Amino acid sequence: MDRDPHVCVMGEDVGHYGGSYKVTKGLADKFGDLRVLDTPICENAFTGMGIGAAMTGLRPVIEGMNMGFLLLAFNQISNNCGMLHYTSGGQFTIPVVIRGPGGVGRQLGAEHSQRLESYFQSIPGIQMVACSTPYNAKGLMKAAIRSENPVILFEHVLLYNLKEKIPDEEYICNLEEAEMVRPGEHITILTYSRMRHHVMQAAKTLVNKGYDPEVIDIRSLKPFDLYTIGNSVKKTHRVLIVEECMRTGGIGASLTAAINENFHDYLDAPVMCLSSQDVPTPYAGTLEEWTVVQPAQIVTAVEQLCQ
Amino acid sequence: MVQHLKSSSSKSILLNVLRHNLGFSSPNHASRHLRQNLPHGPLSTRVSPNPVTRLCNTMVDTLSSIGSHEDANSQVMDFPGGKVSFTPQIHFISESNEERVPCYRVLDDNGQQLTNSRFVPVSEEVAVKMYSDMVTLQIMDNIFYEAQRQGRLSFYATAFGGEAINIASAAALSPQYFIFPQYREPGVLLWRGFTLQEFANQCFGNKSDYGKGRQMPVHYGSNKLNYFTLPNAVDAAYSLKMVGKDACAVTFFGDGGSSEGDFHAALNFTAVMEAPVLFICRNNGWAISTPTSDQFRSDGVVVKGRAYGIRSIRVDGNDALAMYSAVHEAREMAVREHRPILIEALTYRVGHHSTSDDSTRYRSADEIEWWNKARNPLSRFRTWVESNGWWNDESESDLRSRIKKEMLEAIRVAEKTEKPILNHMFSDVYDVPPLNLREQELLVRQAIKSHPQDYPSDVPL
Secondary structure (H helix, E strand, O other): OOOOOOEEEEEOOOOOOOOOOOOOOOHHHHHOOOOEEEOOOOHHHHHHHHHHHHHOOOEEEEEOOOHHHHHHHHHHHHHHHHOHHHHOOOOOOOOOEEEEEEOOOOOOOHHHOOOHHHHHOOOOOOEEEEOOOHHHHHHHHHHHHHOOOOEEEEEEHHHOOOOOOOOOOOOOOOOOOOEEEEOOOOEEEEEOOHHHHHHHHHHHHHHHOOOOEEEEEOOEEEOOOHHHHHHHHHHHOOEEEEEEEEOOOOHHHHHHHHHHHHHHHHOOOOOEEEEEOOOOOOOOHHHHHHHOOOHHHHHHHHHHHOO | OOOOOOOOOHHHHHHHHHHHHHOOOOHHHHHHHHHHHOOOOOOOOOOOOOHHHHHHHHHHHHHHOOOOOOOHHHOEEEEOOEEEEOOOOOOOOOOOOOOOOOOEOOEOOOOOEOOOOOOOOOOHHHHHHHHHHHHHHHHHHHHHHHHHHOOOOOOOOOOOOOHHHHHHHHHHOOOOOEEEOOOOOHHHHHHHOOOHHHHHHHHHOOOOOOOOOOOOOOOOEEOOOOEEOOOOHHHHHHHHHHHOOOOOEEEEEEOOHHHOHHHHHHHHHHHHHOOOEEEEEEEOOEEOOEEHHHOOOOOOOHHHHHHOOOEEEEEEOOOHHHHHHHHHHHHHHHHHHOOOEEEEEEOOOOOOOOOOOOHHHOOOHHHHHHHHHOOOHHHHHHHHHHHOOOOOHHHHHHHHHHHHHHHHHHHHHHHHOOOOOHHHHOOOOOOOOOHHHHHHHHHHHHHHHHOHHHOOOOOOO
């Protein structure tokens, strides 16, 4: 926002309150309450507002207080955000960033524990990225704001408290690139967002047991970085996908199809995908924990695949 | 049966309670004692352990904001959102006013200027351009409609009956104001200089179409002329506010469109943000086959403005002068005072909803005919323009034959022009086509190579 006066923020309680997860803390004090705008409660309206503002020259960052609320803005995201550059014959660009916390939290209830990346992935014209560490959150956010395409940046409710030493100076992360978290030889584990941390936890156990997993945080959910992924598959010949989406129609489902289609010849075993079950997330803490893939399950899956 | 509460005012009731609880003798006495006897001071923010004292704290807050005399009219309560006065009567606001909101018009049914009518004057140049553009729009609509019926166009939607709304509002707006129309406002683009050829190119989806053949006919867009078919004027207004431009955004919609949630949210947003937007509703009585009686139960759309805190006006949409004045005044207010304005233009949809509709199936042909003849916006305005000596029969026939010729030529050229190249199916989805789209284009080209006879001849590769 310092660098470019066209960047602005809009959403519910993003102003003086600093956002429900404090992501926009201090911004209203610094940039004023028009540039960091508290909107009335209507996701469809303020998302549409951001899109129109982008058409006329601004670069809005639209916050969904929880990604699940953006279901109310689906019309705007699909028909306007995704399609306008195309249907206007290239006359208008929509350089918006739509961001917010999603994923399964701690007892937030079914409606507030959704994985919107599943539903949005088909929309032509948008890009989707998911951050997972303070380092890539900063880099991806900056890249998303500077992109001429509309970008949806998926944050995770349970990752806001992560602490990491990151460079003060400017850097951006490439929106279409996956991140090599841990190079390895035996198996490719593809993951993103919070599951990356579960995978890394499982990796410790796996290393102790003598396995050498290659962990890739795919980061770019649309389009997939098939270059990085492909090179890894060609090396290890086994793929495990660990995601938080539901089994049906999630990012994992699409990724499985893409890998099978493109790298079938390099696989020594079928692609395995660990996902959440096709159920609404229960409120009870114990039940909720079991809808999310746990490190123990990841370890078992790797052992199975590597037999 | 509701029994009216006795003459006691609310304040008296409160104080009676206090008197009862705390043993004081007179109202004023009570307040003074409360303030002095409170252990934590009159407006303490600390929570008192003693429930009675807590009650006193709240009471004092309340009492101190009540007026000193006990007149029921002057009693107020400070709820969040501001002071409201009390009433001891139980009274429901009626669902509608006894009289409908009156409709502003300048010309009578025959095009004679009404005495005592107030309107923004138009010069001869503007009036003649307005009338000519209304005629052009009507002819354009006629010819495109016929072309669709002959199978030369896939689809078309006419604006018959809405010519005055289209042209007069465009004339009252500055060309730099961004317009977000629906689909019955091509006259706005026409006024701003979109040529008949450009209209034809879009309808035929050829390579000269600015939309590159991606939209169905009538969905015009022009960055240059600040016009794009899309319902998001609120956004544009926010943008204008941010950069401090002295302009407003304008959006058009119909009676049916006003039922969408977007409409209500947009009105609310612009009111809260004090954004300069004109909301122009073409209430033409029909949403495809749904009459307004099945669309809403309010007195039209104009009354909805007040619900959101927006100034509104109802205008005779078939009266070009009234439309011009209303839009002119509205835009001044919007820009000067940074506020949204709602304009309901009453009119009648003379044509069918589109070429996919036959409206005689749900309304009488007589009704359509009456509106077309007796309340025609073109004839009314023409009478007024002629009465000023600015138009005559010769100008009329010259104009009509010229436009008709131009239109037929435009169609002939548009029809013959090549379609957009295949590459445009994949361009502009993103700023740069990503790998998957490049792959998909290759697949399409491969398929065409193996089956060339199935590929249309007028779409270049």
